[in-house]
Amino acid sequence: MxxxxxxxxxxxxxxxxxxxxxxxxxxxxxxxGILGIVGIYLGYKFVITVMPLLLR
Known part of the structure; x- marks a missing residue:
């Protein structure tokens, strides 16, 4: 925080x-434009956190 x-x-x-x-x-x-930045962040977090779980 x-x-x-x-x-x-x-x-x-x-x-x-x-x-x-x-x-x-x-x-x-x-x-x-702000939503685009939020989308970039969410896409990054998805790849970092969810993709490793799906590829197990």
Whole structure:
């Protein structure tokens, strides 16, 4: 949980810096882009955790 909170805090600070310099955010601006990132994470976790169980 500590890593998740630190990651959120780091992302928040990066967002502040980008807004202060009036730069576009380095993240998907749309909900579909965020879902794409979540899908990449879920696919990775599936291969790491479920695939070894299926290949036994």
């Amino acid at each position: 500590k890593i998740a909170i630190l990651s959120l805090l780091c992302g928040f600070v990066v967002g502040l810096v980008f807004a202060a310099f009036k730069l576009p955010i380095p993240a998907p601006p749309a909900f579909a």
